[in-house]
Amino acid sequence: MLSRVANSIYWLNRYSERAENVARFIDANYQMALDIPESSGSQWQPLINTTGDHELFEKLYGKVTREKAIEFLVFDRNNPNSIHSCVRAARENARSVREYISSEMWEQLNTFYLMINSAAKEDSMDLPHQFFADIMTASHTFIGITDSTMNHGEGWHFGRLGRMLERADKTLRILDVKYFILLPSVDYVGSPYDNILWGALLRSASAFEMYRKRHGRIDPKKIVDFLLLDLHFPRAVHYCLDTSMSSLQHITGGRRGTYSNKAEQGLGRLLAGFDFASLEEIFELGLHEYLVKTEAEILDVGISVREVFFSPQVADTATEMRALE
Amino acid sequence: MRFDGYKTEGFYDELFDSQGKARSGADLLIERINALPGAELQRRQKTAESALLNLGITFNVYGNESQTEKIFPFDIVPRIIQAKEWQVLEPGLKQRIKALNCFIDDVYNDQKILKDKIIPSDLVLSAEGFRKPCMGLKPPCGIWCHITGTDLVRGGDGEFYVLEDNLRCPSGVSYVLENRLLMKRTFPMVFDACSVQPVNEYPNRLLDMLQEIAPQGVRSPTVVVWTPGIYNSAYFEHSFLAQQMGVPLVEGSDLLIHRGEVMMRTTKGLERVDVIYRRIDDDFMDPKAFREDSMLGVPGLMEAYSQGKVALANAPGTGVADDKAVYAYVPEIIRYYLDEEPIIKNVKTFACWREDECQYVLENLDKLVVKAVNESGGYGMLIGPHSTKEEQKEFAKRIKASPRTYIAQPTLDLSRVPVMVEDHFEGRHVDLRPYILYGSKDIYVMPGGLTRVALKKGSLVVNSSQGGGSKDTWVLNAEGGPSPESPVQKQEGL
Structure with missing residues (x-):
């Protein structure tokens, strides 16, 4: 296309x-x-x-x-x-x-x-x-x-790729901002407001009901786990990256675990990190740092997608000649 | 809403005769509309309009930055053309395009018609649409004008005349197809009863024709539609036609010449393009051959074209034959190439470069329509009877300064069709633009075409940029019987 x-x-x-x-x-x-x-x-x-x-x-x-x-x-x-x-x-x-x-x-x-x-x-x-x-x-x-x-062909996969990268980015951001607003409010811990605030975080990602079904009690760590690492919740970052990868491979015809261009390499590496991540390690590194790093990596994937597919260089002198003219 | 108080006011009306009686073929439609309860017709008109807005069937208006999109106004009372009238128009249009195509081929090759002095050589070679780089070109199958939209009008005498030949990138066909779709939704029953000839074959015909003209030896040609971009006034149509044919819509930046062939940039690298239905003016196609400052073009395209690496529809240079000055000679052109009498007449035309005719024009500015030969879309026109003395003086000055660039025609009493005006019907002037596809095997004329209507009371200018709207055009079948594309089985009511 x-x-x-x-x-x-x-x-x-x-x-x-x-x-x-x-x-x-x-x-x-x-x-x-x-x-x-x-x-x-x-x-x-x-x-x-x-x-x-x-x-x-x-x-x-x-x-x-x-x-x-x-x-x-x-x-x-x-x-x-x-x-x-x-x-x-x-x-x-x-x-x-x-x-x-x-x-x-x-x-x-x-x-x-x-x-x-x-x-x-x-x-x-x-x-x-x-x-x-x-x-x-x-x-x-x-x-x-x-x-x-x-048609669920190339164009559709480009659309889904865009949507999933965008969604992953937004879930990361909301988690980052809300977590730091919510965490220090020790006054609220155990109060009804605690539930309200964490509930609002989940609702911002339309995740409240699905979280309840998965984990039941409101627990900040489990919420982070759910929004980052869940593979079934469609707004969880892990789910979004997994789906992005599958679309990208439909586009290139590649296989999981291999890459043929920068976009696949970047996204594959990022996804592998999520595949084998544990919540403990994330908190060890610092949640904020982890979120910021992931945001930056998603941004890089976006840039690679643009370079690889949207402004491809012609492997010949034709474009150079055209540029000179 | 009923037609009871409707008056033809001495004009030729497409639905009513001079006695105010419904014409044959229109009677059923009138009867059904009259039978509709109270405000039902207005309700259907509103439904149709909101459908247009939601579908985004809009056009862009130049010089109007804030509100760049407008719906093309649509009136739901259709215009009806009798089968026997169409049986004259169809061969007439074919005849005309055949002759004009011969003319273009001749002008860019042997120039016999100029040597035989049928038409003044300098007039043709100085025409605004004449393109020197096209000299010696031999398009596939000798076809230059693949797609034509000829403007017809009906005068007060009830006869059809050709007003203008649009041989470059005629637009509007998408509105015909969308209008028809809308009418079938709005009036399924009456549509069914009236036996209307279908128009929805057009996109298939267009694709077939484009594939036929592919360079020799190409098995399954890649056809594209080339648009100047989303800000072009006809962008909707470009996109619509590409969609209906299932082919890519490209912009200049998607194309490049690579090893002498036209390529498009895809996510998987370069892909060859064989046929381009271009909706961009000659001037902007290739900065190497035409205007150097074109940002929309593909450098080297004309070279690839003349090498036969790619087909273009229409071929460049066709504008030489729809020049308003050349128009005056079309009857001669038909006789010269086909040895036939023209089936559809020209409007009587005074050429200001002929002294005696120029004198007549200057003396009768208040009665004539004066047109600048290089302008289109209703710009650069003086409509004598509707003009002020100052405007006439201004035009007299312009004509004297540059007689070559003006023609004049008698003011035509364009025929009228009823349109809805708030709670009643009033007559408004219309023209008709049928679309013609010139393929290597045959010539196809779409039954009907675009009926444009001047919505302003008394106005004769039907162009969309000047407050015109459109109507569905129903060409009736000769035998009667149900419409082949009717959405419903026979039922009573609307």
């Missing part, structure tokens, strides 16, 4: 996944803030940190409040990672590959965009939960439509 088309499919999936994650963060935070008595802006700062855009926020808005945080994360078009910007970018990418994806996929993304667009114009949020739930549903619907209307 065309490199440009692969690139667009990869990104349209990343962007719609990103929009979904931002919606989920905000929704979980919103609910949590309602449960905590002395709620002010303090729950919203970490949310801005999760997306990695705190510097831009400070420049545009100054001090964090709930209203400003939501405006920034949902509607602000100056924020390239706001829900509005992400869905717009997903749609623009889809528009450039409309002939390749199914009409149903395009129609869903287009409707998704029109929904956000009209909400942005109204600028009201009477029922925030409903709004965020609609966004998550729109994204889930898109995934379902993609799976059931598009």
Whole structure:
């Protein structure tokens, strides 16, 4: 398939996944803030940190409040990672590959965009939960439509690769930020708030129910274990990397345990680390350090994917000649 | 909503005769619409419009940055063409394109028609669409114009005339296909009862034709559609056609010349391209052969083309034959190459480079439509009866300064079709653009084509960039009977 088309499919999936994650963060935070008595802006700062855009926020808005945080994360078009910007970018990418994806996929993304667009114009949020739930549903619907209307060939695998790398990155970030907010709050240990806060962390990753089924009691270490190392929970980092690898190998025709390019090598190495990781070792290294290192490695995989597939060099003088002309 | 108060106001109406009676073939449609309860028709129109928006069937408007996408306005009352009218138009269109194709081939090779002085040599060689780099080219099967969209209009006398030949990259066919889909959803029953000729063959025909013209010796050719990119006004169509044919849609940056062949960049390296349906102007195709500053083009493409390594549809240089000045000579061109009388007439055309005709034009600016020969899309036009004295003066000045670049035609009483205006029907002017595919085996004319409608009251400009919309066009079967592509079995009601 065309490199440009692969690139667009990869990104349209990343962007719609990103929009979904931002919606989920905000929704979980919103609910949590309602449960905590002395709620002010303090729950919203970490949310801005999760997306990695705190510097831009400070420049545009100054001090964090709930209203400003939501405006920034949902509607602000100056924020390239706001829900509005992400869905717009997903749609623009889809528009450039409309002939390749199914009409149903395009129609869903287009409707998704029109929904956000009209909400942005109204600028009201009477029922925030409903709004965020609609966004998550729109994204889930898109995934379902993609799976059931598009050939599960190269293009589909590029899409899934993008989505899974994005999701792994977001789970890492939310874990990183929330863990450090939650950990020092010794006052809360054993109090009802303890459960509320850890519950909110799980809900940010839509993991609450599945965690309960797997581990039962709320236990910070088990939560970390679940969100990082579980191989069955679809938002766990390990699951995401495993699925990414499987898509990458569908694309290259490679086998697990071997590699033929930089992307496969990087992702394979990262995945092997997860395959044989233990929670004890992770905490020994320091959770924060581990998360930051993994985030960086995922970023590198993304860069390699781009170099290998989206801007391939022609092994001949033709491109050089073209560049000279 | 009913047609009771509808008036044809002295214009030729496509659905009603001058007595206000439904024309044969349209009677069933009128009857069914009249029978609809209250606001049902408005409801269906709304449903159709929101479907268009959700499908993202939009076009881009130049010079309008904030709101770059618009739905192409669509009116759900179809335009109906009788079988016996179509039986004249179809051979007429084939005849015309055959002759124009001969003309282009001749101009870029032997130039017999110029030597025989049928048409002034300098007029052709100075035409804006004439491309010197095309001299001596021999496209596969001698076909230059693979895809044509000829603009027809019906005058007050009820006769069809050719208004313009679009031989470069005619657009709009995707709207025909989407409009039809929408109509079948909106009016399944009436559609079924009316026996309408199908249009959905077009993408198959197009793909067949493109595969036929592949360079010799290529077994299963790789066909691509080439678009200037998502900001092009017809991007939706490029993408739609690629999708319907199941072929890649490429941009210039996806293509390169490698060892003399056209290649595209894929995730698995370079892959050869055999046939390009290009939707990009000649000028931008290859900076080596045409405009040097083209960022969209593929350097070396023309070289590969002239070596027969790749086929292009349409061939470069076809614009020489849809020049508005050359238009005036098309009847002569038909006689010269085919030794036949033109089946569809030209609109009477005054050429400002002929002194006597220029004088007439200058004296009758208030009655004529003046067109700059190098402009299209409804730009650079003076519509005499709707113009002010200042505008006429301005055009007189321009014509005197450069007579070669202007033609004039009598104002046509374009025929009208009812459109929905809030809660009632009003007549609006329409034209018709059928699409023609010129293959190595036969010529295919899509039954019907795009009916464009000037939605502004009294306006004669149907271009989408100037407030035009579209309608579905129903060419009826001669024998009657159910529509071959009808979605339902025969039932009563709509």
